[in-house]
Amino acid sequence: MMAVGLHHFLVLSALLFVLGLLAVITKKNAVTVLMGIELILNAANINFIAFSRYVDTDLDGQLFALFVIITAAAAAAVALAIVLNIYKQMRSVNLDEADTLAG
C-alpha cells in the first residue's frame, strides 16, 4: 500500500460522491435526497482541500470549500422549508408522488 497522497483523497472523494449520488437518485424520501446532496458537496470539498494542499499552495481551495459550506447551509435550510411545504400540501414527502411537473 503506497503512502497516502493526493490520489487517496481523490478516490475517497469519488467514492463519497458516488454514494451521495446514489442516495439522490434512489431514495424516495426528499429528506434523504437532501442528505445525498450534502454528501456530494462534501466530496467536492475534499477535492478542493486536497488540491489546495497538494497542488495549489494558496488557500484558494479552502476558501472555495468554505463558501461551499456556507451555500450548503443555505441550500439545506431552504430545501427543508420546501420539503415541509410539500408535506403540508401533499401530506407526503415521497418524491415519486410529487410529479406535478409532468406535462
Next chain:
Amino acid sequence: MNYFDLTFYVFAIGAVVSAGMMVFSRNLIYCAVGLLFALASVAGIYVLLGADFLAATQLMVYVGGIVALLLFGIMLSVKFTGVELRTGTLQMLPGLMIAAGLFLLLVRMVFRTEWAVNQPGEMLPTTSTIGKRIMTDLLIPFEIASILLLVALIGAAYMARRERT
C-alpha cells in the same frame, strides 16, 4: 504505515462506511446518523489536509446545523410516533449501475490525469489567512454569501411558518 496514514484510513473507512449506512439504510434516522458520522469523518480528513478552520466549520455547520435540521425535517414531515420511519427506494438497479459507471470514470480520471503535485508544505494555521483573504480580495463573494444566507434564513422561515388563518 505511519501516524498520518493510520489516521487517514481510520477516517476514510469511517466516512465510507457511514455513507454506505446512509445510502442503504431504510430507516430515516439511521440515514441521518450515517450522514452525521460521514460528515464528522470528513472533518477529520480536513484536519489531515491541514484545514483546521474548515474542519471546525464543518463540524459546526454540518453537525450542529444541517444534520440537526435534517433530523427536525424528518421528524416534522413524517407521522413518527408509533410508526416506523421507513423510506423506500426506487430505480435501485439503474441507480447502482450509473453510480458504478460514474465511479469507474472518476477513478480513471484520477489516475490518468497528471496532477501538478507540489510537495505539501508545513501545516500552518489557516484562520488568519482565510480571514484576511475574505476581507480583502474575496470581499464581494463573502458579502454575497452573507446576503444569500440572510435570504435563505428569511425565505426558509417564511416558507416553513404556519399559514395564517
Next chain:
Amino acid sequence: MIVDYVVWIILLPLISFTIQIFFGKRLPRQGDWLPTSVMFVDLLLALIVAGKVFSAYDPDFRIARSFEWVVLGTTTIKFGLLIDNLTAVMLFIVTLVSSLVHLFSIGYMHGDPRYSRYFAYLSLFSFSMLGLVSVDNFLGIYMFWELVGVSSFLLIGFWFEKHSASNAAKKAFLVNRVGDVGMFIGILLIFAITHTFNFDEVFGKIASGEFAGALLTAAGILIFCGAVGKSAQFPLHVWLPDAMEGPTPVSALIHAATMVAAGVYLVGRTFVLYTETALLIIAGIGTITAFIAATIAVVQMDIKKVLAYSTISQLGYMIAALGVGGYNAGLFHLMTHAFFKALLFLGAGSVIHAMHHEQDMRQMGGLRHKLPITFVTFLIATMAISGVPGLSGFFSKDAILAAALGKAMETGTLYHYLIFATLIFTAGLTAFYMFRALFLTFYGTPRNQEKYDHAHESPSTMTIPLIALALFTVIGGYGSWFEELIRKPSLAMFSTGAAQEAAHAAAEGAAHGAHTIAMVLSILFAFAGIFIAALYYYWNKYSAEAVSEKFAALYRFLWNKWYFDELYQATAVRGTLLLSRAMGWFDLKVIDGIVNGTARMTTLLSFGSGTTDNRVVDGLVNWVARIVGWFGATLREIQTGKVQAYILMALGAFILLYVIQLAMV
C-alpha cells in the same frame, strides 16, 4: 491688561444673554437680577478701564490687540479691539445708562408675561453696543452694527401683539438696513482699495495718499450713510419716532445713549475718512435734521414723541458739529446728551408708569405734586437740554454753536453761516418745546382727574436711576478733561509726515474767537424759548389752539411730520411692492408660460407617434409571440415530472457521451 477688562466687559452681557434666553424663566425672579448685576459689574469694569486710560492723560493713548480671524490665501482678516480715550468714554456711557435702565426696568416691566425675555434682549443689546464701540475694524463695526439693529428690532417689537409695535420694529430695522447697505458698499470700496478692514491701516493708507480723491469722498459718504440710518438723520429719521412703541426704558436706552449714538460714534471714529466735501454734506444733513425734528417736536402731544423728536434734533446737532469740524464738541454733546436724554426718557417712563401707560400730555397736568422726585429730575434735564447755563447741556451745546460759528468765520461761506443760524434758531425752538412739555405735564391743573388721582410716585428701583442721572446731568459738563483728551484725530497720527498739523491748529484758534458770541446768542435764544413757552403754557397768556388754527396749514404740515412717512410709503414701499408683484406675475405667466407651452407642443407630437406605434409596430411583435407559444405547447408532452428520473437520464447521457468521447479518442 486693559484689553482683558474690555473683553470681559463685552463678553459678560453675552453670557448673561445666553443664560437668560435659555434658562431665564426657571431662574428665581425670572432672572432679572442676573443681567442687571452683570451690567453693574460692567459699569465697574468700565470705570476701571476709564481710570486706567485716563490716568495716562494722553490724547493719543491707544491700545490695540487683534487676532487673525480668517486667512484666505493672501487675504488676512483680523479682528480685534482698539481702546483709546473715546472708547473708554463710550464704554462708560453705555454701561452707565444701560445699567440704570436695567435697574429701572425691574420696576417698569414688572408683571410682563415675557419679563425674562426682556432682560435677555437688553443684555444682547448691551453686548452689541459695547462691542461696537470697542472693535478696531470696519467689518467688525459693521457686524456689531447689525447686531445692534437686530436687538433694537427685538426690543422695539417687544410687545409684538400690537401691530404698531411690530410695524415700528420692522420699519426701524429696514430703514437702518438701507443705511447699512450704503455703509456696506463703503466698506467694500475701502477693502477693494486698501485690502484691509483695520481702522489704523486704512487711515494709514489715507495718510500716505494711497487712498484719496473722489473715491475717498465717496467712501466717506457711503460710510456716513450707516450713521444716517442709525443716528436717525434726515432722510432716514422716520424710524425713530415710531420706535417709541417699545417699552419706555428701551427708548431711554436705544434713543438716548446707545444705538442712536452709534452713528455719531462711527463718524467720530472714522473722522479722518471724511474729505472736506464729505464734511460739507455731513454738516448740512445734521443741520437739516436738527431743524426739521425741532419743528415737528413743537406740535407733538405725546410725551415720548416729543422726546423722540428732540433726540433726532440733538443728534442732528452732533452730526452737524462733526461736519463743521467741531469734533470734540459733537462727542461732548453725545456724552451730556446721553445723561440728560436718558434722564428725560426715564422720567417720562416714570410719568407714564404713574399714569398707567397714558402718554398723551393732554391727559396730564399738575403732576409735580404727585411725583416730586420725577418732577425735579425732569426739570433738571429739561433745563440742561434747553441750554440753561451751569448745566452740562449748556456747555456742550455752546461748544457746538461755537464750532459752527468758528467754521463759518473761517470759511466765510454763506453755507456755513446758514448752518450756524439754523442751529441757533433750533436751540431756541428746543427750549420752547421742552418747556412746553414740562409745563403741560407737571404744571397747571389735572386735565384727567381720574388718572391724576391714581397717580403715585414710582418705586425706588425707578427713582434711583433718575437721581443718579440727574447728578451726572448737573456735573457732566464741568472740567476740561474731555476737551483735552478727546482730540480731533489728524492724519498725522497715522503717517510720519506732520504737514497738516499746522492747518488744524489755525482752525482751532479761529474757533476760540467765536466762542463768546456763540455763548451770548445761545443763552439769549434759550431764555427766549423758555419765556415763550411760559407765556403759552404756564401763564396761559395766549392760547396755543388759537395759533394752530391761525396757521392751520403749517400746523397740519408739522403735525404730520412733514409728510415723510406718507412720501416713503407712496414711493419706496409701494414701489418695491408693486415691482415685486410685477416680477412675481412675470415669473408665473411669462417665463413659466413659455415652459408650459413647450411642454404642450411636445405632448401633441408624442401623441401622434404613440398612435403609430400601437397599430403598426406592436402588431408585429404580438404575432411573433403567438408562434413561440405554439412550439412550447407541443414540446411539453415529453416531461414525466419526476426529478430523480431526470437526474438519472442526465447522468446516463453524460456517461454515454463520455464513453463515446473515449472511444473516439
Next chain:
Amino acid sequence: MIPNILSFIVFLPVVGMFIVLLLPREKKTAIKVVSAVFTGLQIVLAWQIYVNFDTNTTSMQFVEQVKWIESFNIWYFVGIDGLSVSMVLLTALLSFIAIIASWNIDKAVKAYFALFLLLDAGMMGVFVALDFFLFYIFWEVMLLPMYFLIGIWGGPRREYAAIKFFLYTLLGSVLMLLALLVLYFNVKDPVTGGHTFNMLHMMDQANHTGILNQFNIRLLVYAALFIGFAIKVPIFPFHTWLPDAHVEAPTPISVILAGVLLKMGTYGMLRISFPILPDAMKWEPFLYGFVTLAVINIVYGSLCAMAQSDLKKLVAYSSIGHMGVVLLGMAGLTSLGMNGAVLQMFNHGIVSGMLFLLVGVIYDRAHHREIDGFGGLASQMPIYTGIASLAFFANLGLPGLNNFISEAFSFLGAFGSEAFNLKVFTIIGTLGIILTAGYMLWTLQRVFFGPLNPKYVNMPEVNTRELITLVPLGVLVIVLGVYPNLVLNLLEVSLNNLVQTVLNAPSVLLGMQ
C-alpha cells in the same frame, strides 16, 4: 482610517436601500430606523473624512481608481478635494436630518425611504466622482428618485411639478451629455493617448486636441455645460421648475432640493466648467453675461420672493436670490470671493434646509402655508419662534450667523476682483441685502407677530423630533457664523488653486479661432 471610505459613503445608502426593500411594508418604524441608521453611519463616515482630510494639499484625496468599462476607458474614479469635501459633509448632514424629518411620512413608507436612500447615494456620488462619465451617471441616478419623491409624496399639484422638474433637468442633462461627448473625443489620455473621461486629464489644457482647440467650439461646449448646470442652480430664465418643485415636494425633499441639489449646479461649474474651459469662462461676453445673470438672480429672486403669499414659495425664491450671491462670488475669480461662494453654498444648504423644515412644522399643524393666514404665533409657540427667528435672521445675513460671512466674502471678492470690473454689478447685488431683509422681516411680522389668530390658539409647540432636526442646524448656523474657519480651512487651499488655475490659464487659444 477606513480604506475606500468614499465608496463606503456612496454605497452605504444603497445597502440601506436593499435592506429597506427587504423589510415588510408594515414595519414602518423598522424601515425608518434602518434608514436613519444608514444615514447616521454616513455622518460617521463624513466625520472620518472631515478628521482625516488633509487641508494643506491641492491634490485629490481618498482617491480610488478602478477600471470599469475598458473599451471606453471609463473608470470608477472617485476622490475629493476641498470643494467636494464640504459638499460631502453637507449632503451627509442634510440626508440624516431629512430622514428624521421624514418620520411622519405615512404613505408607501417603504418606497419612500428606499427612493430616498437611492437619492442619497446619487448625490454623494456626484460630489465624489472624478470620472466625467461616472459623474454623469450619478447625476442621472439622482434624478429618478427625485422625480418619484416629488410625484408621489408631494402636494396637490405634484405630478405637474415632478414632470416639470424632470424635463427641465433632463434638458440640462442632454446638453451636458453633448458637452461630455465633445470632451471625451477631444481629450487624450496622456498615458495611453486614447480618449478619456478623466476630469483631471480634461483639466490639463495640454491634453485638449482636435476641435477642442477651436475657440468657438470651446465656447459652445462651455455654453452647453453652463446651461446644464444653470438649470440645476437655477439661474434666472431656467428657474421656474424650482418654485413648483419646492412647493409641491414634501418637506424633507424640499430640504434636500434646496440644501443639496441646487449646490450641484454651482459645484458642477466649479468642478467642470471653470477648470476645463477657463478661457471660455474668462471670455468677456460670457463672464459679464454670467455676472448679469447672477445679479438678476439676486434682485429678481428677492423681488419675486417678496411677492409670494405662500411661505414655501417665498423660501424657494429666496434660494434663487442666495444662489445668485454664490454665482457673483464665483465670477470675480478672487480667492476671497471663491471661498465666500463655496461657503455660501454650504451655509445656504444649512439655512434653507432649516427654513423648509420650519415651514414644514407649521404646515403639519395648520395644513396651509398662506403667510397671511397666520399671525401672532410668537405667543403660542415661543420656542418655534425663537428658532424661526434665528433662521430668518441668518437668511437675511445677520452678522454672527453663518450667511453673513459668506455673503460678505462673496461681495467683497466680486467687488475687489482685479481680473474684471464687477463693481457696479456688486453694488446692484447689494440691493438684495435690503430686499431680503424686507421680505424676511415682513414675513416674520405677518406670521409671528401681531395678535394671535384665534384659529391657532391650540397650536402645539414644536416637538422633540422636529427639534432634533432643527437644533443641529441652528447650532451650525451660530458656530459657522462665529468661526467660519471650520469650513473655510477645508476649502481654502483647493479653491485658491482653482482660482489660480483659471486665472493663469492661457488665453492663447483665442488666436486659433
Next chain:
Amino acid sequence: MEALIQALQSQSAFFSQFSESLLALIFFVLFGLLFATVAAVCALVFVYLERKVSAHMQDRLGPMEVNTEIPVLKKIGHGWAQTLADAFKLLLKEDIIPDAADRRLHLIAPFILFAAVIAAFAVMPFGEKLVVSDMNIGVFFVLAITSFSVIGVILAGWASNNKWSLLGGMRSAAQIVSYEIPNGLVVLVIVMQVGSMRFNDIVIAQSGGILNWHVFQFFPLNLIAFIIAFLATLAEANRAPFDLPEAESELTAGFATEYSGFKWAIFYLSEYANMFLIGIFLSALFLGGWTSPFGSLFGGFFDQPGWQPIWIILKAVAIVFLQMWLRWTLPRLRVDQLMYTSWKVLTPFAFVAIFGVGLWMLL
C-alpha cells in the same frame, strides 16, 4: 500530541520499540480515559455541591448521613459520601431498555452527548502549559464540538420512542441551536479584540490584574457580551431557568425519561461536566482565565505558573456556583419567552456588542 510522542520516542528506549501509530493510539485512549475520569470526578463534586447549595438556599442541611465508616473520613461528615453512594447505586442498577425503543440509538445517544462535552476539555487552558492541545482555533473548536450534543439529545429523545422524550429532545435541540447564535456572536466579540482564537492568546491578553479582564474592557459592551454569554451557555446546558426540556412537571424528565442506570448516569455526568466546561470557557474568555486578579501586586507572587490551575478552577467554580444560584432562585421560563429571549433580546444585543466593539476599535 505528535510532538510528545516523538519526544518520548527519542528520549526513551522503551517507547522507541513501539511504532509511532501504536503509541498514538494508546495515548489517545489514555487521554480520553483520563479526561472522562476527571470529568466524572468533577461531576461528582458538583452534584454534591449542588445539593448542598440548594439545601442551604432553602434553609436546610441537605445530605448529612452518608459519611462512610472509614474512621478518618467519617470525621469530615456533612454527608460527603452521598454522591459516591449514588454513583455506585447507578452503576449497579439494571439497564432498562424500553421494548419499543431503538436499541442501538438508545445506547449510542448518551455517549454522543458525553463525548461532545469531554472532547471540548481538550482545549481548555488549565494553565499556560496545562492544556492538552492548544489549538489555534480553540474557541471555535469548542463551539463546533459542543454542537454534537444536539444530535445526542435528539437521538436520545427519538430512540426512547416516548412522546415526552421526543418532545423534550426536540425542545432541547431547538433551544441549543437557538442559543448557539448569541453565544457564537459574543465569542466573536472577544476574538475580535484579541485577534486570535487560541485560548492562551486570549488569556494572555488579559494578564495584568483584574482591570485587564475582558469583562471590564470596552465598557459596557464586553459586560453585555459576558452576560449574554453566561445566559446563552446556561440555556445550552439546559439549566434552570432554561430547563424546559427536562421540566419535571411537564415532561417528566425530558429526553432522559426512558433512561436509567449507567446511561442515565452518563447524562447526569455530562450535564455537570458541561457546567464545569462553561465555567472554564467563560472565565478564559472574560475573566482572565488562569491569570491572577492581582496583576503585579504582591510582587507577582500570584502570577507564578503554579497558581494558574488554581485561579481558573476557582473562577470556574464561582461561575458554576452562580449557575446553581440562579437555578434555585428563578422560576422556569415559558417556551415562547425562551425563544423571545434568544432571538429578540440576546441576539440583537450581541450584534450591538459586536458592532459597538468594532466601531470602537475602528475609530
